[in-house]
Amino acid sequence: MADLIAKTPLDSMEPVTIGTCTVTEANLGTLTSIAPYAGAKIADTFKTAHGMAWPAPNRATGKDGARAIWFGRDMVLLAGPDPDAGLAKHAALTDQSDAWTAVTLGGADAEAVLARLIPLDLSPANFKRGHTARTQIQHMTGSVTRIGADTFLLLVFRSMAGTLLHDLERAMASVAVRG
Amino acid sequence: MRLRCPICGERDRREFYYQGAAVMLDRPAPDAGEAAWDNYLHLRENPAGDLEEVWSHDAGCGAWLKVTRNVSTHEIKSVELAREVKQ
Amino acid sequence: MRVEGKGLIDRKQRLSFRFDGRTYHGFAGDTLASALLANDVRHVARSFKYHRPRGILTAGSEEPNALVTIGRGPATDPNVRATVQELYDGLEARSQNAWPSLGFDVLSINDLAAPFLGAGFYYKTFMWPRAFWEKVYEPFIRRAAGLGALGGEKDADHYEKAYAFCDVLVIGAGPAGLMAAWTAAQAGAQVILADEDSRMGGRLNAETLTIDDKPGADWAADMVSKLAAMDNVRLMPRTTVTGAHDGGTFGALERVSHHVNGVPPGGVKETFWRIVAKRSILAAGAIERHIAFQNNDRPGIMAAGAVRAYLNRFGVSAGKAVTVFANNDDAHRTAMDLQDAGVHIAAVIDSRKDAQALGDYRLMSGAIVTGAEGRKGLEAIRVTTATGTEKIATDCLAVSGGWNPTVHMTCHMNGRPTWDERIASFVPTPGAIPGMETAGACNGAFSTASCLSEGVAAARSSLDALGMTAPDIKIPQADDSNYALEPLWAVPGKGRAWLDFQNDVSVKDVKQAAQENFTSVEHMKRYTTQGMATDQGKNSNVAALALLADATGRGIPETGTTTFRPPYTPVALAALGAGAQGKGFAPERKTTSHAASVAAGAPMIEAGLWYRPSHFPLPDEKTWRQSCDREVGWVRNAVGICDVSTLGKIDIQGPDAAKLLDFVYTNMFSTLKENRVRYGLMLREDGHLMDDGTTARLGENHYVMTTTTAAAGQVMRHLEFVTQALHPEWDVRIMSVTEQWAQFAVAGPKSRELLNGLLDDAIDDSKWPFMSCGPVTVQGVKGRLFRISFSGEHAYELAVPSRYGDSLFRLLVARAESLGGGAYGMEALNVLRIEKGFITHSEIDGRVTAQDIGMARMLSEKKDFIGATMAQRPGLTEAGRAQLVGLKPVGPVKQLTAGAHIYTDGAEPVAEHDQGYVTSVGFSPTLGHFIGLGFVTDGLSRHGDVLNMVDHVRGIQTRVELCDPVFFDPKGERTRG
């Protein structure tokens, strides 16, 4: 019997380039939400287990392949490795690997594109590499993280993958036309 | 209008869900009596001035907030985490 | 006519355009208005009410007259001010509000009927008979009195919204704004400088003034290029800041593509910005006001500053023999500039007795203009002096009654401006907008030198507030001449003298309003419509209220002013609604089975933001009912597959997880055994039902809750409220996992057989009884299996991580088909649940209690829970409430409709005989007739009663019998078996 076939939220689409910007579906690996229990001292355990700092609110740590992204009140999203089993006694761990559409938006005009979708000041002075926010992306709630000089990681619910792509393409086209 | 979420910082009010008067933070005991429950659920002040309200940072961190707002000028006097107000 | 050697236009770039079908030429840098004047086209519009011929009055966004329609079809833009429309090659403009043509307009007869159309005309005339309003009066007024019309086709969505942030927002890029932006930028602040014009510089582009011995326009251009080179400065030309809102938020409309021929593919026509600024500086300038005299609206009579602007910026003289009428020194510049350019000045008429000529022209001091001749274009004026009246031939009269500071934005948050006797106008009241400074002409500082220094000062205060330091800024040398003015609002005399040109309000109208006791400025405004046109009376409000003050014997400060509200200039609804058309309206949530369902031909219907299949038609089926009946049959007789992933799924973990569930559900969950599922009811605190669903216990401290699709967001927020705001001491964590799992109902007598060919380990009823759950593997993939049923059949729900959803759905459907079943959609799902009397949010409509649906036994008496106290209050428990019943037709008509009401049998179907209403209906192929659910007064104890269902909307009447809502398998043997 055929194996179940895995599909990504954007069905492994080819990167889309409009103007200076490119949107690419991101494979972040395993996604685990980690919500520490009352009084838990998780930072050290986390650091030892995953080699990166437990992120403060509105911050992300780690790098490509293993990131810890602050993901809301008392919650961090571990992206990449499977969570260390030792974390479970400190926090509620929930598998989110299939719950999110993840894309990167990169390019010289990425900030201008996102200024059409996200109600936040994403200028480098205010939103540096390693900064993250839970916010709105057009009409969706989502997560935005600056992961490079002109590259952002965006997450919205898996079911909204098509809308995210639609909204990004529209904004990218508008910015591209302005030149 | 903008609210300063104690966790996320200042955000546009569109990220927030408005619930109502902050009275609802103080749930009466089951046997508190009709008057207490009536007050908790139905009776609301309508001042032309400062009002304590509860909002949720729905499109942000998800925190429930106690906001003191002048409903005439929309000036935000304070924003606190409901969780901390209660503890 | 063009004047050689003048203007900031590019004479090398000749542009062709059309106005009312005729072809003309202009140059790059022209506006439509300047190009029309260059071609000696003076009559460009008809007025709103009286259809009087009108020309171009101003050179800015305050223009009341020269409204035209640009473009055709879906790209039609009506009511465009010719004075702000930049010229491009191929531009096509049409005049408005004239029929059959601008030159011969039938409804100009209104002008002769003017005595009957004065102030209060609308209120007096169209009051009776009442029925005439909709059929006669309104259509007539709409046709007769009008602005331009839309193209009538759907507007392409060429609009967008965007956000911008800064430390200092400077509104207006004249001398004050440029200096403010420069000063703030030098201190390192993030600066946005927005100006509605395509070319920054404000009046400096319209005057012959110098700054540091450089022509003002050159100085401005230098400043703009220096600012443009700075990383911390963002210049936003063609951007009108339209409103000041709470918390330092500003609305701003950028006209992105109005200056080019057609929106480029992928581009936008306009961007509506939300700018968030820590501090703001209003440097919006001032608007020149008119003086009212008989026929002061004739084409060729213009604002004196506008005449200068057309000359100095566009190289156009608005006339060949120009006259000037003023009450202040400033307007004399118009005569000087024109004379320097070689244009004949016929006379300067100054109402001040002590006025001095500033140059070599004929000055008539202490004189007033008392009339104008020439209907479609000015030919002569009558000037009255102490000694008599003289007629002077002129084709352009430049008028200045002084300048009004553009205080509008300072009033957007309820502030009122302050009357300043010195300039006989209103100035901003400090602090009217938190964080806003005002500078320059909008502050009543009219000389160039004072604009420059106020710009610096405003920036300094803003920087202070930001904790930033302004460097030393050298204030350039500029003109500091005094603005000497003696107020003159209207000249005495007979005949109609106009105030509000766009709404055709005359001096007499204002006086009449006062006579009829509409003495409050707000009443006068509404009675006369003064200031209620699209220009909001920018040119005329101050004069109108000065005249009202005079007529009522009050001072102007006591008379007050009307409220300026956003937007400063009109904003198309399309811009405000940008990004919300079509696919932008709301996110589309698609399940993992979406593609397979669409491929199977299933029509997708909206369920909140989700898209779900209505039914899966087979080739020979012609109606949805045929498909639905078949799909119900599959589930009842074989096995059906349905995607139920849209139901909310919430992961609940922690030592106090059970405590939370006991508190939010009416029944107990702490007693639920691991690997078991329980149905729960959730109330609102007021005792009404919020939601229902099943919750499974996966481990000691681990549950997964299911909500309805409709209430998923509400329940999540509710749980957050309980855990953060009511019981923060509980150690429990909640997380939505709706999107993580693709979950499918496998329902029907052959469901176990289907699964046993698919799951890696076979299941049997002893290990998997009804309401059990647990982990399973499907071809090596870890999933969850729940033995629950929303159809009343032996059924399961199988969940796998969403990446496998598409694949699993196809596999399940293929297997179901091999067993004589297949996929089923929402219609069948609905019929199946109605047959079993299961409720949805059609029943839980916010007014319904647990008792009302016959579930009083689920209200635990052993614990406190949300809604427990209030669910017991008399109003929710006493007799006479509408209660859930099943409904079946018993008369000759067999149809039931949702939304219909139920009345006493034999009584007239009116409100006083109302017994209840129908919430859900469906044709049950299992039973062979329609069935329904509804709420009927005391219905739980009235099974067997026959009542009358009437659907007044659809015209259907059916006799119905009340019955148990569980129509099928009332003992649940099929579910459990």
Ligand SMILES: [Zn+2]
């Ligand atoms: Zn927040």
